Amino acid sequence: MFNPMTWDAPYLVVVAALFVIVMLRANGTYWLGRGMTAGAEHTRLAKLLRSKHYANASRWLNRWGAPAISLSFLTIGIQTVINLAAGVTRMPLRRYLPAVTVGGLLWAFLYGTVGFIGWAAVVKLWQFSPPLLVGVLLLAAGGIAWSLLRRETPAEVHAESLPRG
Template sequence: MARANATYWLGRGLAAGAERTRWQRLLSSPHYASGARWLNRWGAPAVSLSFLTVGIQTMVNLAAGVTRMPLRRYLPAVTVGCIIWAFMYGTVGFIGWYAVVRLWERSPALTVAVLAAGVAVVVWVVTRRDRAEAVPAAE
């Protein structure tokens, strides 16, 4: 809750004079553009739904601040998102950690192999997505 709200207020501060600072680079990044698209398409529910993602969440909160989303919309949306995040972390995250510990007890080598494969998949997906975004769409 603290991080999401701090990101929102950082966005509000950036909106005031970012064009003449090093923060302008953040506002022109592909990740920020993705977060702003979510926010523009879905409005306040984008803030709540962003907590189901990895990476987009921070940029959606930043975009909400930059666009000066009214607090009467932002605070309920971020509260719902934080509850979703807490539920996921408390259930799926805990179960996932327990599964890794159990696998390590049975086979440390298999655990390392599974984790390495998971990291490789994430790197491949992110690299592929970044390359697809870098290629301009044919019009």
């Protein structure tokens, strides 16, 4: 059901369906961000607003503006917090909507092709050699862990986000 390569529909219909899905998700996240700013410090959402991922997303959004929205759809794990940050910072819709539309189109085309080709490769690798797949996954997990461990500490993130004067 969730694998567009198995849908019995023309490619452009699959891409259009994926585009609708990503637009609903991204815009829902944006509006959640806009709605949560009032009183968020007194809820469980305050933890998210103080997280390193949110600080990184906010810094990226402030640096790059609307193109950060579009480019976030080419990443893994930052897309949601970028859209949330756009809502929290109340990015004007005249800038947000074109950016999220471009990003959504990029995501839909990529997810409808390369994303599931990658999944098909994982399935083929499992069929060929389960230990090899486990090794590749462990190597990927090690790379992610290494990347996360060498990132900035929360104090560095906080210090970087303070205004300079």
